[in-house]
Structures are given as structure tokens and as C-alpha cells.
Amino acid sequence: MAKKKQTRHRSALKALRQSEKHARHNRQIKKTVRLAIRAVVDAAKANDVTKVAALTAKASAALDKAAKGGTIHWKAAARKKSRLAAQVRKLASPAK
Numbered sequence: 330m331a332k333k334k335q336t337r338h339r340s341a342l343k344a345l346r347q348s349e350k351h352a353r354h355n356r357q358i359k360k361t362v363r364l365a366i367r368a369v370v371d372a373a374k375a376n377d378v379t380k381v382a383a384l385t386a387k388a389s390a391a392l393d394k395a396a397k398g399g400t401i402h403w404k405a406a407a408r409k410k411s412r413l414a415a416q417v418r419k420l421a422s423p424a425k
Contacts, residue, residue, distance in 0.1 A: 358400045365391045366413055373420035381417055388413060 365388035372380040389410050396406035 355400045358395050358398065362388070362391045362395050362401075362409075366409070369413060369417060370420070373417045376421065378421065381421060385413065385417060 365384070369381060369384040369388050372384050392401075392406040392410055395401045396403040
């Protein structure tokens with residue numbers, strides 16, 4: 330623990346520790362979401378239909394979990410899921 334100074338209250342130091350801990354946790358969750366989405370897009374580009382279905386479900390679950398915990402807004406999660414599904418449909422469908 331940092332040495333207590335006259336202007337640094339114990340509660341402020343604890344709040345700082347908590348803030349840093351929550352920020353690390355949120356960063357990890359956001360990275361998990363990004364990696365899950367990237368995996369879906371890569372599988373869609375490779376036209377691997379079975380893999381896309383499984384990875385889309387995982388990415389959707391990761392987004393829902395991030396929204397449930399308050400890391401991202403629930404509407405942002407819904408928007409990302411919708412755009413991901415549209416992108417998968419576009420990449421997976423045969424080009425005309």
C-alpha cells in the first residue's frame with residue numbers, strides 16, 4: 330500500500346486500487362470479445378460453415394456476458410451481434 334500522505338486519504342487509496350482492478354478486468358473481457366469476433370470473421374472468410382456457427386454462438390455469449398457485467402452497454406452488445414451476423418451472412422453467401 331502506498332504511504333499515506335496528508336492529502337491522500339485511506340479511502341481514496343482504496344478507491345484507486347479498486348478502479349485499477351476493475352479496469353484490468355474490463356480490459357480482459359473486451360479483449361476476449363474482440364478475439365471471439367475476429368475468429369468468427371476469419372472463419373467466415375475461409376467459408377468454414379460449421380466453424381462459423383459455433384464461433385458465432387461463442388462470440389454472442391461473450392458479448393452478452395460483457396453486457397451483463399456492465400463492461401459494455403447492452404445496446405452496444407446487441408448492435409455488435411447484429412453487425413456480426415450481417416457480416417457473416419455477407420461473407421458466407423456466394424458472391425454474385
